[in-house]
Amino acid sequence: xILRQFLHQDPIGISYLFGCGVWAAGAVVDPVGEIxxxxxxxxSAGIKIQTVIDTHIHADHISSGRHLAxxxxxxxxxxxxxxxxxxxxxxxxxxxxxxxNVVAKVIHTPxxxxxxxxxxxxxxxxxxxxxxLLTGHTLMVGDLGRTELTADPVQGARxxxxxxxxxxxxxxxxxxxxxxxxxxxxxxxxxxxxxxxxGFERRNNQGLAIEDEKEFVRFxxxxxxxxxxxxxxxxxxxSGNEAAAA
Numbered sequence: 001x002i003l004r005q006f007l008h009q010d011p012i013g014i015s016y017l018f019g020c021g022v023w024a025a026g027a028v029v030d031p032v033g034e035i036x037x038x039x040x041x042x043x044s045a046g047i048k049i050q051t052v053i054d055t056h057i058h059a060d061h062i063s064s065g066r067h068l069a070x071x072x073x074x075x076x077x078x079x080x081x082x083x084x085x086x087x088x089x090x091x092x093x094x095x096x097x098x099x100x101n102v103v104a105k106v107i108h109t110p111x112x113x114x115x116x117x118x119x120x121x122x123x124x125x126x127x128x129x130x131x132x133l134l135t136g137h138t139l140m141v142g143d144l145g146r147t148e149l150t151a152d153p154v155q156g157a158r159x160x161x162x163x164x165x166x167x168x169x170x171x172x173x174x175x176x177x178x179x180x181x182x183x184x185x186x187x188x189x190x191x192x193x194x195x196x197x198x199g200f201e202r203r204n205n206q207g208l209a210i211e212d213e214k215e216f217v218r219f220x221x222x223x224x225x226x227x228x229x230x231x232x233x234x235x236x237x238x239s240g241n242e243a244a245a246a
Contacts (some may be wrong), residue, residue: 001102001123001131002045004179007194008032010185011061014194016134018121019047023100027051028068029119029134032061035068035118042072051097053077054238055136056116057084059231060185063238079108079115085240088118091117094167101125109138109167111160112145112186118167120174132175133198137166140178141196143187144207147220149231155222161213168208188223 012205019026026047049072080090093108137145147156
């Protein structure tokens with residue numbers, strides 16, 4: 001298993017390179033900024049980037065996913081229900097992304113955005129059971145992703161409640177590798193520690209601990225961070241619809 005975590009500060013976010021060293025097959029998740037660090041990291045690890053994935057159409061930054069995919073000769077993957085003006089490889093709930101001995105299962109987790117997915121990753125060279133979960137902006141360390149950036153906040157919170165029930169059902173040992181950490185505008189009480197486990201978050205993440213849907217919706221609608229004025233424009237750029245948003 002190859003796994004590299006990239007911490008970004010402007011904008012604040014986290015990207016990942018993961019894959020199989022034996023089969024030299026890799027993927028990049030939620031790339032931000034210049035693409036050279038991902039290309040160099042893959043070369044250093046001895047793997048080829050075969051797939052570039054955005055867990056959702058971002059509203060807080062411009063994705064470099066399509067640019068990286070073109071440069072690496074890789075597939076560009078978005079959730080199957082993403083609305084974009086360009087061609088992409090769709091990832092729907094239950095799909096398996098195979099990278100040699102490494103396999104990532106797609107879990108549809110709408111809420112932060114309608115089209116969000118998480119990736120549950122296994123290293124079959126070690127065990128069939130999953131090892132870690134790439135959560136994007138659905139579940140982060142200490143928090144959950146805000147729900148009002150791209151849709152009705154109440155409906156978004158209802159969708160997120162259903163999504164986190166699926167994540168809460170995962171085993172305690174599953175590592176949580178989120179798409180953001182403290183300082184990100186996509187959450188309220190994010191930790192500066194950029195990884196956790198399902199078990200720790202189930203016990204200590206206030207939003208994740210709520211069992212009642214109505215209480216969860218109320219929780220998600222308080223202390224919401226300041227509105228992102230450019231959220232719509234950034235989503236339009238990331239979906240290739242800049243002209244329509246102008």
